[in-house]
Amino acid sequence: MTTTDFYLDFQLDDLEPADDHAAEVYDRTWVDDFTLISRQDVGERSFIVAFDAAATWDIPNTANIVSFDVVRDSSQSRFSMHRAGHATVAFAQRWLVNRGCPPDALAPVIDVPTPADELTVRVEDRIRRSGTRLEVVDYQVIDGGDVEGWSIAVDRQDKELPVRLFLESVQPDQFTYTVREGAFADHAAAEDWLEKRSTPLPKAPEYRLDAEALRTSAALSRTTALPVAASTTANAPATPVNSPQTFGRSL
Structure with a gap:
């Protein structure tokens, strides 16, 4: 290059x-x-x-x-x-x-900068593959020394929480960034959250279901592992978990 x-x-x-x-x-x-x-x-x-x-x-x-x-x-x-x-x-x-x-x-x-975690990769992939499902109605760019930007979009397939806030935060020291998706009943609620930040970003239904699935999977894994754990040394080191593969983004 x-x-x-x-x-x-x-x-x-x-x-x-x-x-x-x-x-x-x-x-x-x-x-x-x-x-x-x-x-x-x-x-x-x-x-x-x-x-x-x-x-x-x-x-x-x-x-x-x-x-x-x-x-x-x-x-x-x-x-x-x-x-x-x-x-x-x-x-x-x-x-x-x-x-x-x-x-x-x-x-x-x-x-x-690269995605800081797997969830960022998943949210961005959802955006890329959303077709005409998401219609952007407002945004704030990341410019100069800014470390945060966002896009507000309407999800045409969600009747209960159709307004989605995609919040992007940059970590300059780590040369990484995160993207999170929040779900709201209307545009005013999304703007109110952006102004006050008094609660965590409300999770979109897609990610709440994923979180429940992960918790269930973890519980099943612990149950399955009990006989094996009983036969191993108590002080044996934990097996390291590999970090997810990520891809880059723009300046």
Whole structure:
């Protein structure tokens, strides 16, 4: 990997915009402002996630994670281009997955913070694979020295707790981050929690069920292990547990 691989290059030499929309998107995208986070090329199509450094100087809370879908037609010497802004990499990846990018294809090409735990990996994977189930209605970007950002989305498949808060926290000293998903009855309740933080983040139903399953599994494991434990030395060292494999995120 060379330094130039981190720059945004749409590979549009000798190609013209296929329509007014492509021309507009291309004209308002200053490639020098972007750092490439991840890219997947499928034939003449490119799925790209990039960081927009210029967003800091734009309107406050401008989305600084941008996803691009670029389709080149060399036979016609034309290209089409679409872009969308997001507060987090996972939602930027979801936008590309919804447009045809393989869900596991967008590994970062730069050194980035990594998930701090397995739950973060699972929450981000849920976002990437959520299709049109989640509709983002509000967000707060992580910018400059910020260590927290969030996205509020409506879960179209949940009638009781449809408003979901995805809270992202960065640990700069460890070069890691966590993502948690909370569930609320309405937007006002989510905003109230963000303002007061007087209770733990309410767990989404999906993770409450998983927690119960884990507790049941642990109880069964202890029950099954009793005869073996009785025959082993009391002071025998515990078997180490391997850490889950994780993947990186953006700046």
